[in-house]
Amino acid sequence: MLSFSKSLIASAVAGGCIVCGAAVATVTAKGVEYKDVADMLIAVMVADRTVYTKKVVQRLAAKQKVIKASEHYDDDKALPLPAQMFRFGAEHVADNTDKFSYSLLSLWPINKQNAPRTDAEKAGLKYVADNNGKNYYGEETLGGQKYFTAVYADVAVAKVCASCHNDHKDTPRSDFKVGDVMGGVVIRIPMAN
Amino acid sequence: MSSTAKLWLLWVMVTLVAAAVLLTGMFYGGPSRATLLIGETTSGHHQIELACGACHTTPFAGPEAIEKTCQGCHADELKAAKDSHPLKKFRDPRNVDRLDKLAANKCITCHTEHRADITNPMGVTLPTDYCALCHQDVGKNRPSHEGLAFNTCATAGCHNYHDNRALYEDFLEKHAGEPDVKAKPVVALNTEKIEIEAAGEPLTTAAAADAPAAHRGGADVMSEWLATSHAAAGVNCSGCHAQDQKSAEAIAENWIAKPNHKTCATCHTMETATWLQGKHGMRLADNMLSETAGLYGMFQNRPLTPMRTEFARAPMQSKLPHSELTCTSCHGAHDFNTVKAQTDSCKSCHDDEHTRAYEGSPHHKLWLAESSGAAAKGSGVSCATCHMPRAWMEDESGYEEFLAANHNQNANLRPNEKMIRSVCMNCHGLGFSIDALADKELIKRNFDGRPSARIESIDWVMKRVKERGSK
Numbered sequence: 001m002l003s004f005s006k007s008l009i010a011s012a013v014a015g016g017c018i019v020c021g022a023a024v025a026t027v028t029a030k031g032v033e034y035k036d037v038a039d040m041l042i043a044v045m046v047a048d049r050t051v052y053t054k055k056v057v058q059r060l061a062a063k064q065k066v067i068k069a070s071e072h073y074d075d076d077k078a079l080p081l082p083a084q085m086f087r088f089g090a091e092h093v094a095d096n097t098d099k100f101s102y103s104l105l106s107l108w109p110i111n112k113q114n115a116p117r118t119d120a121e122k123a124g125l126k127y128v129a130d131n132n133g134k135n136y137y138g139e140e141t142l143g144g145q146k147y148f149t150a151v152y153a154d155v156a157v158a159k160v161c162a163s164c165h166n167d168h169k170d171t172p173r174s175d176f177k178v179g180d181v182m183g184g185v186v187i188r189i190p191m192a193n
Numbered sequence: 194m195s196s197t198a199k200l201w202l203l204w205v206m207v208t209l210v211a212a213a214v215l216l217t218g219m220f221y222g223g224p225s226r227a228t229l230l231i232g233e234t235t236s237g238h239h240q241i242e243l244a245c246g247a248c249h250t251t252p253f254a255g256p257e258a259i260e261k262t263c264q265g266c267h268a269d270e271l272k273a274a275k276d277s278h279p280l281k282k283f284r285d286p287r288n289v290d291r292l293d294k295l296a297a298n299k300c301i302t303c304h305t306e307h308r309a310d311i312t313n314p315m316g317v318t319l320p321t322d323y324c325a326l327c328h329q330d331v332g333k334n335r336p337s338h339e340g341l342a343f344n345t346c347a348t349a350g351c352h353n354y355h356d357n358r359a360l361y362e363d364f365l366e367k368h369a370g371e372p373d374v375k376a377k378p379v380v381a382l383n384t385e386k387i388e389i390e391a392a393g394e395p396l397t398t399a400a401a402a403d404a405p406a407a408h409r410g411g412a413d414v415m416s417e418w419l420a421t422s423h424a425a426a427g428v429n430c431s432g433c434h435a436q437d438q439k440s441a442e443a444i445a446e447n448w449i450a451k452p453n454h455k456t457c458a459t460c461h462t463m464e465t466a467t468w469l470q471g472k473h474g475m476r477l478a479d480n481m482l483s484e485t486a487g488l489y490g491m492f493q494n495r496p497l498t499p500m501r502t503e504f505a506r507a508p509m510q511s512k513l514p515h516s517e518l519t520c521t522s523c524h525g526a527h528d529f530n531t532v533k534a535q536t537d538s539c540k541s542c543h544d545d546e547h548t549r550a551y552e553g554s555p556h557h558k559l560w561l562a563e564s565s566g567a568a569a570k571g572s573g574v575s576c577a578t579c580h581m582p583r584a585w586m587e588d589e590s591g592y593e594e595f596l597a598a599n600h601n602q603n604a605n606l607r608p609n610e611k612m613i614r615s616v617c618m619n620c621h622g623l624g625f626s627i628d629a630l631a632d633k634e635l636i637k638r639n640f641d642g643r644p645s646a647r648i649e650s651i652d653w654v655m656k657r658v659k660e661r662g663s664k
Contacts, residue, residue, distance in 0.1 A: 072363055074275075094284035101285050112334060117287050143289030169661050170334070188286055 035137055038150035038187045041100060045185060048089065053082045098190065104154065106183025108173035110165060114183070118142060121186055124151030129181040136184075139191070146191045154183045219245075220252055221492035222484030232307035235316040236506050237603075240472060244481040244497055248306070256301060263300040266470065266478075269587075270604055274356035274611070295319075295326045303354075315607060321348060337653050350610070350631040350648035359613035359623065365654045371622025378620035382583040383571035387596055393427020404430035405445035410527065417528035433457075453477075457520045463586050463597035465520075471601035473518055476500050508545040518542075532564050535575035550639035551576065557639075571619075579616045580605060609636075624651050 027036075057079050060067050070078035080088065083104055090102050107125050109115045116122040124136035128151050136151040156162045162176035176182060194202075218225030226243055234242040241247050248262045271279065283291070283298040296302040305311075305318040312318050322343035332339035346352050352360060396402070399415040408430075410418075418424055423432070433452045435444040436459065449456070454477060458465035468474035475481070476497040484495035499517035502509040516522070523538035524530070536557075540548060551557050556574035563573025580602045585594045605611050609630045617626035628644035629635055635644055 075364065090285075091281040095281055098284075101287075103285060103287065113282075117290075121287065142286045143293075145286065147286060169657070172334075186287075190286075 034148035034189055034191065035150065037100075037189055038137070038148065039135075041102070041187050042150070042152050042185060045086070045089075045102065049082055049086055052085050057082060100187060100189045102185060102187045104183060105186055106154070108165075108171065108176075109183070110168050110170045112170075118149075120147075120149040121151070124149065124186065125184050127151065128153035128184045132181075146193065148189045148191050150187045151184045152187070153181045154185060156180045156182050217488060217492070220485070221487050222482065222495070223492060226483070230307070233309035234306055235304075235309075235312055237316050238306060239506060240476050240500060240504060241478075241481055241497065243483045244476075246485060247481055256299065259301060260299055263304075267300075270470070270601075271355060273586075273604070275358050276355045277357045278354055291327055295323060297327075320344070322346075324352075324354075337657070350627060350646075351650045353608050353610060356608065356611055359610055359618070359627075360650065362654055365623065365651045366658060368618075368623035369651045369655050371624060373622055373625040375620055375622065379569060379571040380574075380578055380582070380616070380619040381571065382596065383578065384569075385583075385596060389422075389426050396424045396427055396429060402430050403441070403444060404434065405441060405448065407445065408434070408448050408450070414527050417525075421527070421529050423529065428460075451521075454520050461597075462588065463595050464600050466589075467586070467597075467604065468520070468600035471603050473500060473600070473602065502542050505542075507543065509542050510544045513542060532575075535577040536560065539576040539580075546637040547639055548576075550637065550641060554639040554641045574620075579612060582615050584615060624648075627651070 032040075057069050061069050061079060068076065068078040069081055070076040071081055071084070072078075073080040073084070086104050090104075094101055103114070105114050105116055105121060105125060107116065107122075107129065116125050118140055120138045120140040124138060127136040128134065133153075135153075138149050138151075140147050140149050156165075156176055156178055159178055161182060162178060162180065165171050165176050165182065166174040214225055215229060217223065219229055222243070222245070226245070230242060233239075238248075248259055250258050250262060278297060280298055282288070292298060303319050303323065304316045308318050313321055317323075324346040325343035328343075328346075332341075347354060358364075397419065399412075399419065402409070402415060402418070404410065418430075431438055431444045433456050434449050435447045436456060438444045438447050454465050454468065454474065465474075469478040477499055481497045482494055483497050484492050486492055486494045499519055501515060501517055502511075503514050523534045525533065536551070540551070556578075559568065560573035560575045560578075562568035563570065564575075577598065581598050581600055582605055583596055584599045584604075585596050586599065587594055599605065605615055610627070612630065613623065613626045617630070621629070625644065627648045627650065628646050629640060631646040631648050632644045635642055
């Protein structure tokens with residue numbers, strides 16, 4: 001179980017940690033660029049993550065102290081961590097549409113299932129880790145289907161992102177510090193042939 | 194016509210008739226169907242094997258249609274088990290290469306029916322080292338697992354593919370070092386009072402019974418009924434025998450001599466719903482047809498008959514052939530004695546070592562103490578305490594949860610680690626529970642004695658915790 005203070009501070013900061021592309025999307029009668037769609041999607045994801053973090057976890061756990069946040073939220077009768085909330089959303093989307101999919105991954109994952117698997121994921125996570133503030137856009141073919149794949153950095157915006165990950169028993173890396181890229185959000189959109 | 198030609202004609206006719214008989218058996222059912230089974234079914238499905246349509250919704254339905262029927266019956270159970278490998282994990286395109294190795298997004302990849310020759314415990318038809326297909330490099334992050342054989346992951350008492358509620362690492366850590374028997378060994382949910390919705394005024398005298406003269410039971414029936422919570426909650430004879438009828442004439446006219454599970458379901462919704470999912474009631478679930486209407490009225494819709502002991506694969510008493518299993522088989526027709534239903538009823542059919550060893554076992558002694566009033570509520574252990582425990586269950590709408598005895602005996606049985614949290618850990622520590630459930634001989638003796646096996650999962654976790662601490 002994760003400790004109380006760690007998770008609540010984490011939640012306080014998790015909201016603002018995804019660096020977002022600021023380009024203006026143009027919607028025309030012909031359609032929207034894949035890149036713009038991905039940028040729009042990440043904007044919604046960041047918004048939802050921020051709202052959950054601030055209005056739910058931070059308010060109820062940090063400020064009003066009525067409930068904790070925990071990895072084993074069900075057994076511990078606690079709130080899910082923002083990273084889990086993010087994944088549940090992704091799974092819910094996958095249940096309902098195959099028009100896009102997304103996940104929160106890292107080159108140094110606590111949960112080994114969050115390690116990059118495809119070449120684009122590997123390249124994208126490396127790119128956003130090495131190029132501060134920039135997003136990665138690429139294409140890849142998986143199972144015969146071509147995808148537009150965008151990767152957005154997920155940054156340790158506060159000490160607690162780093163400390164919780166550094167102290168977690170399953171972390172492969174324990175020298176995260178504020179400002180480090182800890183991972184990235186991968187958005188995948190199947191491309192028309 | 195030459196005699197050779199006649200013979201040929203005869204041969205063709207006989208072949209056509211035989212083919213017609215077999216084909217109609219396949220499509221519509223009837224007596225020839227049993228001979229057409231393409232291989233012995235698993236113990237999970239054998240009771241409904243003649244209701245082909247339960248899984249093969251249309252004669253040429255492909256794997257997708259079959260998958261849907263798996264989900265139709267098992268989805269809730271998997272959700273309740275906090276499935277470690279849910280379908281949704283495999284929808285992400287980043288996992289397509291994994292699906293090429295093992296189509297883990299399909300039930301039938303691992304659970305193929307009609308293949309008795311390759312069926313392992315839990316109905317698994319894959320070689321038991323399937324974990325290796327995705328978790329080959331487990332030793333990298335878990336040096337303790339280096340070199341372990343992959344056919345032991347799910348067989349050594351450490352992991353399950355679906356249900357790891359009592360086996361996940363942090364849970365083991367949290368419950369390490371618990372005593373074999375807890376300080377207050379009581380099944381918490383059994384101490385809770387289940388509130389009855391829509392209870393009426395208590396009925397206290399035989400004169401209050403509204404059965405018409407022609408159907409009135411004797412004094413024994415009356416006194417049995419008056420002693421039940423049915424009478425206490427204002428459930429009159431008509432409540433079961435002539436539902437929703439008010440006047441004496443209407444009750445007489447609509448009288449049903451033997452109400453079935455559908456009547457019970459009016460109030461006992463969750464109990465009936467779960468019973469229909471388990472081995473006792475599954476033959477009576479909706480759409481279990483041994484024969485389907487068709488072919489110009491030659492075939493009718495015929496549901497499967499209720500379960501009978503001679504259909505069972507588990508050892509049963511031989512003295513009860515042809516008695517059909519319904520709600521009243523265990524609960525009695527008028528007394529609805531829940532104490533009897535929790536042990537005696539089970540023993541009246543089941544006749545295996547575990548059942549026979551119950552009498553005189555430590556659990557049985559506790560049960561005797563509780564049911565005689567000598568010990569606290571929830572301190573006894575009947576058959577039902579473990580096999581049909583109370584649980585909070587979602588109703589169909591998914592919006593409300595109800596506390597009820599889960600009458601699907603399978604929901605809490607296999608793999609037997611399913612019982613750890615729902616039952617064992619009310620009274621026992623986690624380590625003791627895991628060890629006891631891994632000891633087949635101890636189970637046969639109905640837990641009379643101590644576990645001889647030692648599952649090391651908690652030790653390994655604590656070793657890892659220690660190593661971490663010293664870093």
